[in-house]
Amino acid sequence: xxxYILKRLWHTVYVAVGISIISFFFIHLSGDxxxxxxxxxxxxxxxxxxxxxxxxxDPLYVQYGxxxxxxxxGDLGVSLYHRVPALSLILERLPASLELAGAxxxxxxxxSVPLGVVSAVKRGSVxxxxxxxxxxxxxxxxxxxxxxxxxxxxxxxxxxxxxSGRGTLAHLVxxxxxxGLSLMAMxxxxxxxxxxxxxxQDYVRTARAKGLAERLVIGKHALKNALIPLVTVAxxxxxxxxxxxxxxxxxxxxxxxxRLVVQAIFSRDYPLVQAxxxxxxxxxxxxxxxxxxVYLYLDPRxxxxxxx
Amino acid sequence: MSPAAVxxxxxxxxxxxxxxxxxxxxxxxxxxxxxAGGVLLVAIVLTSLSFQWVYPRDPLAQDxxxxxxxxxxxxxxxxxxxxxxxxxxxxxxxRILYGSRVSLLVGxxxxxxxxxxxxxxxxxxxxxxxxxxxxIMRVADVFMAYPFMLxxxxxxxxxxxxILNLILxxxxxxxxxxxxxxxxxxxxxxxxxxxxxxxxVGTRNRVxxxxxxxxxxxxxxxxxxxxxxxxxxxxxxxxSFLGMGVPPPMPTWGRMLAExxxxxxxxxxxxxxxxxxxxxxxxxxxxxxxxxxxxxxPRLRNL
Numbered sequence: 001x002x003x004y005i006l007k008r009l010w011h012t013v014y015v016a017v018g019i020s021i022i023s024f025f026f027i028h029l030s031g032d033x034x035x036x037x038x039x040x041x042x043x044x045x046x047x048x049x050x051x052x053x054x055x056x057x058d059p060l061y062v063q064y065g066x067x068x069x070x071x072x073x074g075d076l077g078v079s080l081y082h083r084v085p086a087l088s089l090i091l092e093r094l095p096a097s098l099e100l101a102g103a104x105x106x107x108x109x110x111x112s113v114p115l116g117v118v119s120a121v122k123r124g125s126v127x128x129x130x131x132x133x134x135x136x137x138x139x140x141x142x143x144x145x146x147x148x149x150x151x152x153x154x155x156x157x158x159x160x161x162x163x164s165g166r167g168t169l170a171h172l173v174x175x176x177x178x179x180g181l182s183l184m185a186m187x188x189x190x191x192x193x194x195x196x197x198x199x200x201q202d203y204v205r206t207a208r209a210k211g212l213a214e215r216l217v218i219g220k221h222a223l224k225n226a227l228i229p230l231v232t233v234a235x236x237x238x239x240x241x242x243x244x245x246x247x248x249x250x251x252x253x254x255x256x257x258x259r260l261v262v263q264a265i266f267s268r269d270y271p272l273v274q275a276x277x278x279x280x281x282x283x284x285x286x287x288x289x290x291x292x293x294v295y296l297y298l299d300p301r302x303x304x305x306x307x308x
Numbered sequence: 309m310s311p312a313a314v315x316x317x318x319x320x321x322x323x324x325x326x327x328x329x330x331x332x333x334x335x336x337x338x339x340x341x342x343x344a345g346g347v348l349l350v351a352i353v354l355t356s357l358s359f360q361w362v363y364p365r366d367p368l369a370q371d372x373x374x375x376x377x378x379x380x381x382x383x384x385x386x387x388x389x390x391x392x393x394x395x396x397x398x399x400x401x402x403r404i405l406y407g408s409r410v411s412l413l414v415g416x417x418x419x420x421x422x423x424x425x426x427x428x429x430x431x432x433x434x435x436x437x438x439x440x441x442x443x444i445m446r447v448a449d450v451f452m453a454y455p456f457m458l459x460x461x462x463x464x465x466x467x468x469x470x471i472l473n474l475i476l477x478x479x480x481x482x483x484x485x486x487x488x489x490x491x492x493x494x495x496x497x498x499x500x501x502x503x504x505x506x507x508x509v510g511t512r513n514r515v516x517x518x519x520x521x522x523x524x525x526x527x528x529x530x531x532x533x534x535x536x537x538x539x540x541x542x543x544x545x546x547x548s549f550l551g552m553g554v555p556p557p558m559p560t561w562g563r564m565l566a567e568x569x570x571x572x573x574x575x576x577x578x579x580x581x582x583x584x585x586x587x588x589x590x591x592x593x594x595x596x597x598x599x600x601x602x603x604x605x606p607r608l609r610n611l
Contacts, residue, residue: 011449018450026462136598140590142542144549145565145583148572152580156573243455247546251569261458262550265465273462280455288453 008292012285019281020071023274024064076275081267086275090257094279096166097256100249101241103172104180109234112184113223116191120199121218131188138185147178147251164253175252179245183237190233194226201225228299235291239284332527335603342599348592356408367406367559371397376575392577394568400577403559404585410553410560411589414474415541419533421479426486427522427529433487434494435517445491448484456481460543464552471554474547478540489532493525527604534597538590545586561586 051057055066070076076087115135119128154174155163161170198204199222207217246258253259257276264272336342375397378385385392391401433444460477467473497503498521506516547553548562556563561582568578 014446015449015453018446019454022450022454026466136591136594137587140538140587140594142545142583142586142590144546145579145586148565148569148579149583152572152576239453240456244457246457246461247549250550262461265461266551268465270462270466273458273465277455277458277462280458281453284453284455 004296005293008289012289015285016282017068019285020068020278021064023278023281024067026270026274026277071278076278077271079264079269079272079275081264081269081272086272087279089260089272090276090279093255093257093260096254097242097245097249097258099166099172100175100179100245100254100256101238103176104183104241105234105238106180107176108180108183108187112187113191113230116188117195117218117223119188119192120195123196128192132192135185135188138181139189141181143178143182144247144251146181147175147248150174150178151251166255171252175248175254178251179241179248183241186237187230187234190230191226194229195222198222198226228295231291231294231298235287235294239287242283243280332600332603336599339599339602341595342603345592345595345597345599348588349596352408352589352592353412356405356412359402359405363402363405365399365402367398367403368557369398373397376571378575379577379581391581392575394564394575394578395571400564400581403564404561404582406559407561407564407582408585408589410471410548410558411541411544411586414471414478414544414554415537417475418478418482418540418544419537421475422482422536423486423529423533425480425483427490427525429483430487430490431494431517431522431525434491435498435513435521441491444487448487451481451484454481457543457546460547461550461552464547469547469552469555474544474554478543482536482540485536486529486532489528490525493528494521497521497524531597531601531604534593534600538593538597541586541590541593 055063058066074087075085076090078084079086079089082089115131119131122128150161151163151174154161161174162168165171199218204217204222207221208214212221242257244258245254245256246262248254249256249258250262257280261273261276264270264276336346371393374389374393375395377389377393377397379392379400380387380390382392389399389401391399391404394400394403429444429448433441459481463477464473467477503516503520506520511519544553545560545562545565548560549566551563551566553560553562564582565579568575568582572579
């Protein structure tokens with residue numbers, strides 16, 4: 001078990017290093033940062049002095065080392081546009097994005113797992129066909145378009161919900177549904193197929209044979225085992241969700257990191273973009289680490305297999 | 309081997325692969341969903357390629373007297389503009405039709421790029437193993453953790469949003485799934501008797517890879533690629549929606565939605581119809597993909 005955890009930690013570290021390298025080179029790809037910091041009419045000597053001062057004349061690996069050392073201390077550079085440390089801007093916006101992603105995930109799981117279970121248990125029934133057709137449509141809808149359609153229906157036509165902004169639960173409903181629908185579809189399909197597989201297993205037959213109530217067979221024996229792949233996928237998707245809120249935050253003017261990044265890209269504020277990418281990627285990796293640890297609890301066979 | 313023997317060999321290969329396609333097709337025909345999806349997709353592609361002969365309109369022509377005309381079936385609409393006009397009086401139907409070209413081109417081309425990169429890296433990684441393998445897989449882990457949407461947006465913002473850049477960026481950021489799938493299949497194939505047999509008679513590695521291993525990983529790749537075309541089209545429309553898709557004046561579904569959003573209170577069709585076009589396209593691809601998956605590889609049911 002110790003070895004398994006160590007292995008996962010090592011994985012987390014090298015992925016974080018890899019991402020920091022890509023982010024670092026991204027800044028270089030985006031052009032000379034010095035030119036972005038100075039006014040366009042700066043003289044050659046001024047440019048050269050600032051270059052020297054900021055260390056842009058050093059070899060790349062020295063510059064990367066400096067960047068990494070600063071990043072470890074929580075210094076991710078200064079936003080060119082807002083003139084404040086990038087990290088504090090991001091941390092200020094992060095709760096909004098987490099709230100949105102969390103709500104989307106919650107809605108997706110609460111709806112999809114029961115749908116998937118019912119579909120699997122009553123395979124071929126009207127329920128099954130209807131929910132799988134629904135899932136197919138859910139998977140085929142771009143989430144930002146769904147967001148616009150929700151606005152058209154519930155805000156423009158019915159006037160029930162606010163079109164944009166954050167604050168009350170009413171603000172959260174539409175963006176969370178729009179963001180969560182494709183996940184809901186994905187989880188419902190996954191739950192169904194995993195449940196179908198599990199329901200054929202010997203231990204389920206045994207549970208039934210000893211006369212357990214069907215509710216217990218499904219809830220305790222089947223679903224608990226079906227949860228394992230679901231947790232993995234949900235964990236990975238949560239990471240994607242945080243980075244994927246970009247468009248939906250734009251549609252609903254949601255004050256999260258995604259919208260901050262889009263604005264940063266349009267104002268060519270690359271240090272902020274770089275910092276945001278780094279922070280989101282680290283969150284993604286940490287969520288995956290957490291999922292791996294939850295796994296240990298759900299499926300004790302894993303640590304055993306990894307150790308042998 | 310004599311030239312004639314090589315010829316027979318090739319012929320046998322060809323026959324075998326034709327048989328594989330034939331079996332796949334007949335399995336597909338048994339699934340009503342796949343048939344519906346396939347027919348719909350073919351119809352969409354054919355329409356996209358040939359509409360200008362049936363409906364020869366200019367997607368940029370403005371008719372300011374007729375701006376925000378609703379679709380023909382609604383009060384105030386006319387058959388002149390079957391799906392209405394936008395805020396500049398441009399024909400919505402022809403713009404949607406032109407938009408289909410961008411989405412289909414970017415979707416299929418980017419998947420080809422991703423496939424090529426992923427297949428190459430996956431084959432090498434799985435077949436040769438060792439250091440190359442762990443290096444490629446470590447890089448894949450990093451790519452998986454990178455926030456994909458942000459990666460494409462920021463790279464496109466830096467490189468510029470030409471159609472070629474879009475295809476390359478979307479394609480190259482999507483190689484990981486292919487590489488992993490291929491690597492997994494190669495690892496198990498490598499120990500199969502027919503590969504060991506080929507190796508024992510001294511067949512060169514490259515030949516084993518191309519002749520014996522590669523044909524056997526085609527079906528999971530085909531299933532995967534179909535699903536990914538749908539995903540890439542959604543991403544392309546998302547980028548376009550943010551203003552980072554194929555540059556104007558070429559109409560794209562994503563940009564039509566972004567532009568129409570301003571008129572959401574007056575013109576429902578501007579925000580609804582392009583999205584329906586995206587949904588129909590994605591739906592047809594997903595239906596076909598589900599059918600392919602069931603026909604070719606039931607083990608992939610969880611994808």
